[in-house]
Amino acid sequence: MAERRRRGAALERALLDAAWEELSAHGYAGFTMDAVVRRAGTSPPVLYRRWPDRDTLVRAALTHALEGAHLDVPDTGSLRGDLLTLMRTINETRVRLITVMNAHLAGYYQETGTNPAHLLTEAREANSDVIWERALARGETTEDRLTERIKRLPFDLLRHEILISFAPVPDEVLEEILDTILLPLLG
Numbered sequence: 001m002a003e004r005r006r007r008g009a010a011l012e013r014a015l016l017d018a019a020w021e022e023l024s025a026h027g028y029a030g031f032t033m034d035a036v037v038r039r040a041g042t043s044p045p046v047l048y049r050r051w052p053d054r055d056t057l058v059r060a061a062l063t064h065a066l067e068g069a070h071l072d073v074p075d076t077g078s079l080r081g082d083l084l085t086l087m088r089t090i091n092e093t094r095v096r097l098i099t100v101m102n103a104h105l106a107g108y109y110q111e112t113g114t115n116p117a118h119l120l121t122e123a124r125e126a127n128s129d130v131i132w133e134r135a136l137a138r139g140e141t142t143e144d145r146l147t148e149r150i151k152r153l154p155f156d157l158l159r160h161e162i163l164i165s166f167a168p169v170p171d172e173v174l175e176e177i178l179d180t181i182l183l184p185l186l187g
Helices: 007-024 033-040 044-051 054-068 079-093 095-104 105-114 117-123 127-136 148-165 173-185
Strands: none
Touching: 007 033, 007 044, 007 054, 007 105, 033 044, 033 054, 054 095, 054 105, 079 095, 079 127, 079 148, 095 105, 095 148, 127 148, 148 173
């Protein structure tokens, strides 16, 4: 039986999935439009009609990967519990995404003058904002202590730990980030 021809959103998803797999496997240096065409089982015009060059396709694949990696906002009843649950989920599900975005794409950032923060800002999730709003409502911190840098701190430290090992972070490190670094700054 012949495979059904992909069209529209299904085709675009298949192309972006293939591009993401190529980025993950070979990094930006080994990423080619031809490799994506082969992996997706399509033809060059199909790909180039949607993304005229490699950089545009890389950005689209990263955005697609970030959108597919959406996380639910935990609600444990405490700031510590919410942050720990979210950090554990990131730690269990996003090591590959974080590694690819930071380590494999250095050449992309250099060539395009962008950085991971640009991409994350474009596809930013409101997960942590909801957590911080709940913490304020419960009186667990005050607005004067809750700067943007403080809000990013536990996730920046988690990302750093992942990038120095390219592996999930031990749970005791996640707890240490919260209990000895972040929470004392908020109290």
